[in-house]
Amino acid sequence: TQSLHSNQQILQQLNAQIGELQGTNKQMLRLGADVKRLQDILTSPKLRGQIGEWSLENLLAQALPKGCYSCQHAFKDGRIVDALVQMAGFAVGIDAKFPLPSFERIVAGTDEAERPKLRRQFFRDVTAHVDKIAGDYIRPAEGTLDFALMYIPAENVYYETVIQCDGDWQNLLAYCLEKKVIPVSPNLLYAYLMTVAMGLHGLQIEQKAAEIRRNLGRLNGSFAEFVAAWDTLGTHLRNAHAKYDDGQKRLDRLGLQLTQIQEETSPDEVSPR
Numbered sequence: 001t002q003s004l005h006s007n008q009q010i011l012q013q014l015n016a017q018i019g020e021l022q023g024t025n026k027q028m029l030r031l032g033a034d035v036k037r038l039q040d041i042l043t044s045p046k047l048r049g050q051i052g053e054w055s056l057e058n059l060l061a062q063a064l065p066k067g068c069y070s071c072q073h074a075f076k077d078g079r080i081v082d083a084l085v086q087m088a089g090f091a092v093g094i095d096a097k098f099p100l101p102s103f104e105r106i107v108a109g110t111d112e113a114e115r116p117k118l119r120r121q122f123f124r125d126v127t128a129h130v131d132k133i134a135g136d137y138i139r140p141a142e143g144t145l146d147f148a149l150m151y152i153p154a155e156n157v158y159y160e161t162v163i164q165c166d167g168d169w170q171n172l173l174a175y176c177l178e179k180k181v182i183p184v185s186p187n188l189l190y191a192y193l194m195t196v197a198m199g200l201h202g203l204q205i206e207q208k209a210a211e212i213r214r215n216l217g218r219l220n221g222s223f224a225e226f227v228a229a230w231d232t233l234g235t236h237l238r239n240a241h242a243k244y245d246d247g248q249k250r251l252d253r254l255g256l257q258l259t260q261i262q263e264e265t266s267p268d269e270v271s272p273r
Contacts, residue, residue, distance in 0.1 A: 052096040052153040053082050063193035081137045093137030093148040099125040127175055134179040147180040158185035
């Protein structure tokens with residue numbers, strides 16, 4: 001009987017554990033479905049572009065003051081660049097719509113015979129995108145520098161595209177530089193933005209120093225005017241003091257003469273008739 005009771009307890013524990021495993025399995029299935037839905041969502045080129053733009057905007061917000069960049073900046077002809085970094089009268093456009101699907105097809109491909117074709121397609125897609133960036137976002141007439149940045153929103157993609165490159169991919173980097181479109185990864189862009197931020201800080205210091213110099217110049221002019229007015233006042237005071245001394249001497253002489261006249265005409269000195 002005791003053995004039967006013990007076996008029943010073991011069966012109950014096993015049933016409980018099986019129930020827990022079934023619950024966990026259902027959760028895993030739900031999680032897998034959620035991941036699949038997320039993957040389906042991320043296959044949307046529009047959403048991918050929005051994620052790249054969000055990543056770019058987040059980097060800009062971390063590195064620069066708000067007034068030094070603008071997102072979704074519209075040029076005069078209506079074309080819109082994902083971001084425009086502005087500093088001391090010049091600007092640099094940044095594009096965030098790198099053609100990731102072409103790259104992902106290369107990475108996901110299992111047929112080695114198909115890989116060269118996929119690489120050539122990737123090359124064509126990127127060069128076409130570079131042409132668009134060069135044509136749309138390099139606008140010296142509107143204050144931009146003569147180059148633009150192509151933001152690649154993943155370090156591994158940047159590494160495989162720009163660093164670990166050979167053959168056509170070396171030609172791809174050369175093509176970017178020829179078109180004055182510089183590819184940047186998140187880390188590289190952040191370093192560039194920090195350099196811009198330090199430049200802005202130095203510019204603010206220089207502007208403050210220039211303002212101090214202007215104020216000192218105005219103060220020096222005011223001081224010179226005060227010195228001139230003070231000297232003029234001193235001259236007037238010296239002249240007034242000299243006039244005062246001269247008047248005092250005359251007054252003393254007149255007083256002496258009056259005293260002498262009074263003494264000469266005193267009744268005690270007048271002879272009787």
